[in-house]
Amino acid sequence: MEAGRGAASDVRGWPLIWNRVIGPNGFRRSLDDADLAWVVKATHHEASRNPVEWGAVIWTMLNRWASGRYNPGRLKFGDWIREFSSTVNPEWTVNCRSDETAERCVERQAWVAANIARPYSWYVEHDPQLVAYVQRLFAGRVSGAPYAGLVDFAAPWAGRGAEDVRQRVAGLRDSDVGNYFYREPFSMGWGSGTVRMELVPHGLRQAALGAGLAVLAVGAFLGVRKMAADRGWAHIGPQRSRRKAVWLSRG
Numbered sequence: 001m002e003a004g005r006g007a008a009s010d011v012r013g014w015p016l017i018w019n020r021v022i023g024p025n026g027f028r029r030s031l032d033d034a035d036l037a038w039v040v041k042a043t044h045h046e047a048s049r050n051p052v053e054w055g056a057v058i059w060t061m062l063n064r065w066a067s068g069r070y071n072p073g074r075l076k077f078g079d080w081i082r083e084f085s086s087t088v089n090p091e092w093t094v095n096c097r098s099d100e101t102a103e104r105c106v107e108r109q110a111w112v113a114a115n116i117a118r119p120y121s122w123y124v125e126h127d128p129q130l131v132a133y134v135q136r137l138f139a140g141r142v143s144g145a146p147y148a149g150l151v152d153f154a155a156p157w158a159g160r161g162a163e164d165v166r167q168r169v170a171g172l173r174d175s176d177v178g179n180y181f182y183r184e185p186f187s188m189g190w191g192s193g194t195v196r197m198e199l200v201p202h203g204l205r206q207a208a209l210g211a212g213l214a215v216l217a218v219g220a221f222l223g224v225r226k227m228a229a230d231r232g233w234a235h236i237g238p239q240r241s242r243r244k245a246v247w248l249s250r251g
Helices: 033-046 051-066 077-084 102-117 120-126 128-138 202-231 242-250
Strands: 017-022 028-031 150-154 165-167 180-183 196-201
Touching: 017 051, 033 051, 033 077, 033 102, 033 120, 033 128, 051 077, 051 128, 051 150, 120 128
Parallel strands: none
Antiparallel strands: 017 028, 017 196, 150 180, 165 180
């Protein structure tokens, strides 16, 4: 297994849909099973045990990813999460923080490595409420409206710059929340639809794919026939054999 990737291919049981995230400045990117697995992993370790904060963490990551400011390489969402969240970032399996002891660094490195390697099936068994919540969110059933404009979060002790608007998300009591959430100047005017999900039923996607392949096949065949005609090649297309034609004429 590649270091830092973990087993994300065993995602099962969520609705077969095709969705993509629509963001400002023409941002459009699709999500897939691997993205869902990394969302579950990061949220399990970043958020408290409160569905309101699950939504805040996930939509904050979606908003930040889609903003165009923090994803210059246009990474897939799951790959971007592995760079953003220190709980699943492979860099923190080898690096130490400047403010931690050597013993604490070794402990944290091992913890992050375990988070990364832990399969999705573990979360299905040990945190089924979160898994079901993320599946509903991916299916378009968790609105991002309460979290519009949130583009970062941090533990209360971590502190932030004065240019950010620090806030508790509505619906979170102090005893329930593990993070502060932030809007930045560029995102303060965002409405509920600035970053959103656009869903296409899986069946329609498969039908569109099939139709597209059929069009390509017909176009390729017609192109070959035209080239054959231009070059004077023998007739290309379905023909009865001469022997069969003669036999039929005798029948």
